[in-house]
Amino acid sequence: MRAQPTSHATSRRVLHGSLAALLAALVLLPSLAPATIEEQRTRLPPPATCQDPIEGVWMSHKFETPGDEWMIFTLEIHRDHTNDANAQPGAPIALTGHIQAHAWIGAGPTASAPPPCSPGLSHWIVEMTAAGTLNDRRLDFWGTRWAIGNVFCGPRHFGYNLDHFSGVLDPTIQEFQSVNNDGGRAVNDPTVFRRVRCFDPVAPPHPFVAPPAFQPPARRMGCSR
Numbered sequence: 387m388r389a390q391p392t393s394h395a396t397s398r399r400v401l402h403g404s405l406a407a408l409l410a411a412l413v414l415l416p417s418l419a420p421a422t423i424e425e426q427r428t429r430l431p432p433p434a435t436c437q438d439p440i441e442g443v444w445m446s447h448k449f450e451t452p453g454d455e456w457m458i459f460t461l462e463i464h465r466d467h468t469n470d471a472n473a474q475p476g477a478p479i480a481l482t483g484h485i486q487a488h489a490w491i492g493a494g495p496t497a498s499a500p501p502p503c504s505p506g507l508s509h510w511i512v513e514m515t516a517a518g519t520l521n522d523r524r525l526d527f528w529g530t531r532w533a534i535g536n537v538f539c540g541p542r543h544f545g546y547n548l549d550h551f552s553g554v555l556d557p558t559i560q561e562f563q564s565v566n567n568d569g570g571r572a573v574n575d576p577t578v579f580r581r582v583r584c585f586d587p588v589a590p591p592h593p594f595v596a597p598p599a600f601q602p603p604a605r606r607m608g609c610s611r
Contacts, residue, residue, distance in 0.1 A: 423563070426578045429498060433560035436584035440481065440520050440555070441465060443583035444562055449495055452571065456497065458488040459549070461527055461562075461579060463518065481518035485529050485549060486511060491540070500538070508540030514548060523555045525562055551577060 429447040436442050444461040466480040473480075490500045490509040500509050514529035529548035549572070553564030562579035566572045 423576060423578050427580070430578075430580040431582045434581050434584050435560060436581065437586045438465070438584075439557060440479070440525070441585050442581045444579040445582045446577045446579045447498070448577060449498070450575075451495075453491060454494065455489055455491045456493065456500075458486075459551075459577065459579070460486040460488070461516070461551070462486075463516075463527060464585070466517070478519040478521040481520060481527060483516045483518070483527070485514040485516045485527070486535070487514070487546075487549065503539035509538040510540065510544075511535035511537075512546050520555075523557075524553075525555055525564070526550070526552045547572070551579070 426446065426448045430445060434442060441464055444463060446457075446459045449456050462484040463481055464483050466482040469480065488511045490497065490507065492507045493501050501507065503509065511534075512532050513535040514532045516527060516529050518525065518527035528550035532546050532548055534542075534544075547568035547570040549566055549568050551562070551564040551566050553562060555562055560581040562581075564577050564579060566575040566577050
């Protein structure tokens, strides 16, 4: 179900200002143009190489010019083993997990981290349950329900359109090169994710055994000798 924005100040799905004003800004201030994939990559932590080709935590970090909005998406992706017994050979792999959308709006294109609250700033987190499929290297991952996780600044009630990311995995660089379509403002919106954490099992600690003494201690002489 498509959520309808109720707050002009906080929803990333609402365009701010007229199209003419936006075009003028892009002409006069080219540095405010939408971030390229390379620019998005520079903001991400180093990649994590995991045992599983898909499971893990994937992260994006971009600035969206329409709306003066910074957005960090975090995907927590797990294999869904619910129907493993009935899965057909070669069928897409079912996925489950979580999506977090962390946004701050009105801070300007240089504020890549959330600044302190101030008049005109909106800063919030939306949490989504999620599902998806992996077919070879083709990944689709989408929100199924959303809820407000936290509101740090700005109106406390707003609507949200569920995000749907689709694209291709590049295992050589641990990237998910996706586009987002949310049924609202995001239409084939390029969003690059990098896997930044694994769910690999932690190896059990190896018990420490003190090495034997180089020479056995001398025994006392006694009747048991």
